Amino acid sequence: GENVEQHPSTLSVQEGDSAVIKCTYSDSASNYFPWYKQELGKGPQLIIDIRSNVGEKKDQRIAVTLNKTAKHFSLHITETQPEDSAVYFCAAKATAGGTSYGKLTFGQGTILTVHP
Amino acid sequence: SQTIHQWPATLVQPVGSPLSLECTVEGTSNPNLYWYRQAAGRGLQLLFYSVGIGQISSEVPQNLSASRPQDRQFILSSKKLLLSDSGFYLCAWSTGTPQETQYFGPGTRLLVL
Numbered sequence: 769g770e771n772v773e774q775h776p777s778t779l780s781v782q783e784g785d786s787a788v789i790k791c792t793y794s795d796s797a798s799n800y801f802p803w804y805k806q807e808l809g810k811g812p813q814l815i816i817d818i819r820s821n822v823g824e825k826k827d828q829r830i831a832v833t834l835n836k837t838a839k840h841f842s843l844h845i846t847e848t849q850p851e852d853s854a855v856y857f858c859a860a861k862a863t864a865g866g867t868s869y870g871k872l873t874f875g876q877g878t879i880l881t882v883h884p
Numbered sequence: 885s886q887t888i889h890q891w892p893a894t895l896v897q898p899v900g901s902p903l904s905l906e907c908t909v910e911g912t913s914n915p916n917l918y919w920y921r922q923a924a925g926r927g928l929q930l931l932f933y934s935v936g937i938g939q940i941s942s943e944v945p946q947n948l949s950a951s952r953p954q955d956r957q958f959i960l961s962s963k964k965l966l967l968s969d970s971g972f973y974l975c976a977w978s979t980g981t982p983q984e985t986q987y988f989g990p991g992t993r994l995l996v997l
Contacts, residue, residue, distance in 0.1 A: 809993070
């Protein structure tokens with residue numbers, strides 16, 4: 769099945785700095801890669817996703833890049849703010865075939881702390 | 885718009901007692917439904933998923949079971965809770981096409997004492 773590795777496990781930045789979280793996956797059939805933000809005591813919320821037919825996607829201060837050859841994807845947050853502090857999860861899914869077909873496999877999460 | 889509800893929000897139960905957690909989705913039909921468990925605020929473990937009424941797939945052997953009595957209702961149950969069942973239980977839904985995105989509910993925090 770699919771295996772997703774996420775790094776770093778914790779990340780501390782100053783307000784206004786950029787934050788980068790990286791994930792690697794094992795199943796070459798994976799073609800859908802969402803990112804979730806989870807605040808304390810709440811359910812994960814989808815913040816951005818990317819499909820394998822594009823290499824980069826942006827939404828205001830958030831961007832995701834995908835390198836299918838190397839099987840890794842990254843989340844980039846620019847101009848970080850204290851409210852960006854949360855746990856971030858990456859995930860991978862094969863939407864057609866592959867050993868992980870139909871199932872989202874999650875990374876272990878990154879605790880991001882943005883200091884004012 | 886679609887919304888997903890879970891209750892209760894928190895639950896404290898003694899070891900050996902039964903469990904019933906409920907999840908309902910509004911604003912969509914024939915959703916795929918999922919139960920996840922999250923321990924210690926990290927890592928999401930898929931427990932069950934359902935593609936339709938009465939259709940349940942179990943991902944890991946455990947002390948829990950799931951049922952889907954109605955199209956937009958998903959229930960997680962146990963006959964006798966164990967200490968190891970403590971955790972944060974999340975329900976999620978997605979549309980029934982292969983490229984669906986999963987959306988999570990607010991979660992239920994379960995503490996077994």
